Every structure is written in C-alpha cells, then in structure tokens.
Amino acid sequence: MHSDRITNHQIEVNKSITYEGFLESKILIILAIRAGIPYSLFNLIQDYAPFTESDWADLLNISTKSLHRYKAFSGHYFKPVHSEKIIEMSEVTKVGLDVFGNIEKLRLWLNTPNYALGKLAPIELLKDSYGKEMVISELIRINHGILV
Numbered sequence: 001m002h003s004d005r006i007t008n009h010q011i012e013v014n015k016s017i018t019y020e021g022f023l024e025s026k027i028l029i030i031l032a033i034r035a036g037i038p039y040s041l042f043n044l045i046q047d048y049a050p051f052t053e054s055d056w057a058d059l060l061n062i063s064t065k066s067l068h069r070y071k072a073f074s075g076h077y078f079k080p081v082h083s084e085k086i087i088e089m090s091e092v093t094k095v096g097l098d099v100f101g102n103i104e105k106l107r108l109w110l111n112t113p114n115y116a117l118g119k120l121a122p123i124e125l126l127k128d129s130y131g132k133e134m135v136i137s138e139l140i141r142i143n144h145g146i147l148v
Helices: 019-024 024-037 039-048 053-060 063-070 082-099 103-110 127-145
Strands: none
Touching: 019 024, 019 082, 024 082, 039 063, 053 063, 053 082, 063 082, 082 103, 082 127
16 A cells, blocks of 8 residues: 655655755655654754744744744654745745845845835745745845846
8 A cells, every 4th residue: 555654764865965955855845844844953944044933933823832832842743834834934045045145134135125025024925935936036136136
C-alpha cells in the first residue's frame, strides 16, 4: 500500500545541505512542508529573518502564546499550512538580503509604506501567497534598478 505520508527520515537524507541549497530545492521544500517544519528549524529561520515574534504570530495566524507553547515542547512540528508560510518568509528573507545586504535595511523596507505596493508596508502583504509574490517581485525590481 502506497502512503502519501512523508517521514522525517526522507527529509533528513542529505544533512549536509545548506540553508540556501534547501531553498533552491523545490522538492525538499515540498517534502518539508508536508512533513511539517520542526520547531528547531523554525527557530533557526526566526533568528535569520527580519520578523519579530509578534510578526510571526500574525503571519502564521496563531497567538504568541501558541508560539511559546511550541517552543517549550521541543518535538513540535508545525502543520503544513504554517510550514508553508515559514518557508515563504524564508524566501522573502533570502531575496530581501540579496537586495539590501543586511537585516536592518530589509526590516526598515518591510515596515515602510511602499507606493508600488498600493502605499502599504510590504509586511502587510505577506499574510497570503499572492501578496508575498508581489513583495518578492518588488524586491527583484529594486535589485535590477527598476523603481516605480
């Protein structure tokens, strides 16, 4: 009988993969999302990303109290819907750091209303994948010197 359930073992096949290597492998991303991101990986991403704990709670549509509870339970795995959002924010962070070079400049850009994004702060658009794509597209335009 074939099972669609993906085990953590399948994800851990190549432990030497880098953070950027992981983000470049769409198959690894899909496997990780389906299995659920472990809190330990989220914790690493959280340290790397420009988002506060409150931002993360808002982006994941969960309470900060839940995040604290997950942190206390070392074996917590996020649901696929939350795992996908965590990965999406990792992608935004990677592109943003490529553009701005440091986390503080990226954080400032994310929290400043942007004319090209309907006068909204980019962080306000990151709750859904369509908004995330708009933010990444704007970062790519900035990186190529195309300003609106």
